[in-house]
Amino acid sequence: MTRRHASIDVDDHPDRGIPRATGKTTIASDQTLHRRILADIEDKIVSGAWPPGHPLPFEVDLAAHYGVSRMTVNKVMGQLVQGGLIERRKRLGSFVAQPKAQSAVLEIHDIGDEVRSLNLEYGYERLSLSRRRASGDDLAWLADASAGDVLAITGLHLAGGKPFCLEERLINLETVPQAADVDFIAIAPGPWLSSLIPWTTAQHRIQAVPADRREHRLLELTPKDACLVIERRTWNGSGPVTRVTMTYPGNRHVVTADFRPSGS
Amino acid sequence: MTRRHASIDVDDHPDRGIPRATGKTTIASDQTLHRRILADIEDKIVSGAWPPGHPLPFEVDLAAHYGVSRMTVNKVMGQLVQGGLIERRKRLGSFVAQPKAQSAVLEIHDIGDEVRSLNLEYGYERLSLSRRRASGDDLAWLADASAGDVLAITGLHLAGGKPFCLEERLINLETVPQAADVDFIAIAPGPWLSSLIPWTTAQHRIQAVPADRREHRLLELTPKDACLVIERRTWNGSGPVTRVTMTYPGNRHVVTADFRPSGS
DNA sequence: CTTGAGAATATGTATATACATTTTTCGACA
DNA sequence: TGTCGAAAAATGTATATACATATTCTCAAG
Incomplete structure (x- = not known):
């Protein structure tokens, strides 16, 4: 937990069915770790809980929050970037992207x-x-x-x-x-x-x-x-x-x- | 090099500017490894050198060919799947996808x-x-x-x-x-x-x-x-x-x- | 008060490793 | 000869680690 914007936003659902790295999944969904995390973050963005411009928690913090390694979080973030949902800047962090063009x-x-x-x-x-x-x-x-x-x-x-x-x-x-x-x-x-x-x-x-x-x-x-x-x-x-x-x-x-x- | 369809198709350009894992890139392009590999494979597919249905070399072989680790090749393959250019099946391997609908x-x-x-x-x-x-x-x-x-x-x-x-x-x-x-x-x-x-x-x-x-x-x-x-x-x-x-x-x-x- | 060097920090990329999963292949046994 | 089960082979996922790179922040020198 480094220090800034991060965790507050994650923690408003204190323990949202975090899958353990090893054990069987606790809540629904037999998806893979990165899929579950991807879905969770996508949901936060699409639902508007994290509006455009909102800073995402840092990779390290997300990894800690979900109980996975940074590489797994990194994979998720990569897919969010590819989907145009977030933008990332070194040293600054990751932010929910402004919807530019409606692309279909x-x-x-x-x-x-x-x-x-x-x-x-x-x-x-x-x-x-x-x-x-x-x-x-x-x-x-x-x-x-x-x-x-x-x-x-x-x-x-x-x-x-x-x-x-x-x-x-x-x-x-x-x-x-x-x-x-x-x-x-x-x-x-x-x-x-x-x-x-x-x-x-x-x-x-x-x-x-x-x-x-x-x-x-x-x-x-x-x-x-x-x-x-x-x-x-x-x-x-x-x-x-x-x-x-x-x-x-x-x-x-x-x-x-x-x-x-x-x-x- | 395991044994099947793989390497023949790669090797028709015997040594296509393979970037070393560490050194400076030999040919053009200061891109990252997985981008270079992605572009190379995309080109083979889009140009028709590898037609629909064509089997791709196995991950291990591609890794050896490009001189990178399997994880790097795996990342590339993931992106090719996401882009709909290839389909993958366990045990069988990866194949160039049949173009379905023209999607724009x-x-x-x-x-x-x-x-x-x-x-x-x-x-x-x-x-x-x-x-x-x-x-x-x-x-x-x-x-x-x-x-x-x-x-x-x-x-x-x-x-x-x-x-x-x-x-x-x-x-x-x-x-x-x-x-x-x-x-x-x-x-x-x-x-x-x-x-x-x-x-x-x-x-x-x-x-x-x-x-x-x-x-x-x-x-x-x-x-x-x-x-x-x-x-x-x-x-x-x-x-x-x-x-x-x-x-x-x-x-x-x-x-x-x-x-x-x-x-x- | 400005400027610039460098420390700090978060992301970006790549590796080696490990084990899970799926499907084929092949051989043992009835 | 048939079939069932184990081994093999390929992808799928996840981890720990390492170092590169870009950018902000800090602080001291001018």
């Missing part, structure tokens, strides 16, 4: 799975495919990559026989030369790519636009309908891979995002 | 900051405020919470004197009783809440809708314009806190989300 995890699933999970029959229909030299608009995405050929594909995803989403895709043939030999009639570019290009960096832009003529026709919309447009650009270790724009009928489709409270 | 991090900033970062003057105007008993529509959100009073506020956020976004907010007075004494004329509910309620769980829904009459008027839209609607529901340790719907002119506003490759 946006999951973008495979369309086929998404449709099937609604108990609808999934279908895909390729509308067009062309190979061309990268030009104008494409170059902004390809950036510095030496402008080679790209594959442009448009297709329609169907749910229960009805149009679900319009896909306009560009594949960089410099990075994914194998795509040149695929006709994308039987398989949509999305699943094909994701089985080939294992992991990526991506950027998303989500926008609402009024439906234009082509979208009225393809998505069977009325003139006033709005569309949700999700643009995704994807990179790879070796350069730009693909760019898609997915156009959904706005009132039929919703993107959901869940906030992740760090200790997921 | 969606950051929702304070509107004031967002506007000011565009070099526009920020303004806020409260349109209405009323206190009422929770009813019908609200209850779905409040769920099991015993239906008490809620505060309903609508306001308009302005950028450079022009309408930027329409906010419709409900605050649960059971969870945030202090809100009853605020008029929300000088301060918008968002910043007021976030300074009070330190951290939350939240759920977002993003949707495109055609602008209706009221939105035409308030947001100065033309009849055909589309709107981007972001609904956010927020909880706290002690229950539902608030629900907002932000309506943006769809063609003026874009939500961006960046994929986070774990080792951020």
Whole structure:
């Protein structure tokens, strides 16, 4: 127990089910030590008992309080930092972080799975495919990559026989030369790519636009309908891979995002 | 070196700048050991050198390869798991994970900051405020919470004197009783809440809708314009806190989300 | 009253060690 | 030949220890 802000705040629950290093756990939860401690501290922060800016007890004190070694506490603190719940400064200590931006995890699933999970029959229909030299608009995405050929594909995803989403895709043939030999009639570019290009960096832009003529026709919309447009650009270790724009009928489709409270 | 799949895959760069435990680093990067190792393995996975399903070398072998202790490698592996890049099974080993859903991090900033970062003057105007008993529509959100009073506020956020976004907010007075004494004329509910309620769980829904009459008027839209609607529901340790719907002119506003490759 | 050297302190990183846990493998015994 | 149980192998967790590093605090010299 060094001296400052620390222990007072911990001790207002005098002995909150502290697990012993060796024995069986006293209260509920058969979790590991660091999980229990993590949950306990997260709870203090999320519940507001420790508001933003509040100083946390020092590692040594927490270790003493929970009856564990400093390394265990250190592991917990590391995870709290990674989750953005606290900030730490040498010599000063650790503090509950000011919530900056609300950050949420946006999951973008495979369309086929998404449709099937609604108990609808999934279908895909390729509308067009062309190979061309990268030009104008494409170059902004390809950036510095030496402008080679790209594959442009448009297709329609169907749910229960009805149009679900319009896909306009560009594949960089410099990075994914194998795509040149695929006709994308039987398989949509999305699943094909994701089985080939294992992991990526991506950027998303989500926008609402009024439906234009082509979208009225393809998505069977009325003139006033709005569309949700999700643009995704994807990179790879070796350069730009693909760019898609997915156009959904706005009132039929919703993107959901869940906030992740760090200790997921 | 135990025996299986391990080392072959590591050794194709026979001696990739292995940092010694003590000496100065040989190649670039003054990072810490586990960061260097993390980056190295992430690179192998992201670049596709180790495709999904590929077995990673065992901890002991990695430790030997990089010339560090197993604990250090273990820390790295923990972070790779947390980032969703690998999966681990006892006795079997560690494997590159199959990419499931494309998951991206969606950051929702304070509107004031967002506007000011565009070099526009920020303004806020409260349109209405009323206190009422929770009813019908609200209850779905409040769920099991015993239906008490809620505060309903609508306001308009302005950028450079022009309408930027329409906010419709409900605050649960059971969870945030202090809100009853605020008029929300000088301060918008968002910043007021976030300074009070330190951290939350939240759920977002993003949707495109055609602008209706009221939105035409308030947001100065033309009849055909589309709107981007972001609904956010927020909880706290002690229950539902608030629900907002932000309506943006769809063609003026874009939500961006960046994929986070774990080792951020 | 300012400045600067150095002590004090809390975090940051890494190691060696130990034992628990889970799952596969393999061999003894019926 | 089948099956049950023990050994083996890999990860999972926790500890004690050590030293590095950043930052504040103190105190004395100018």
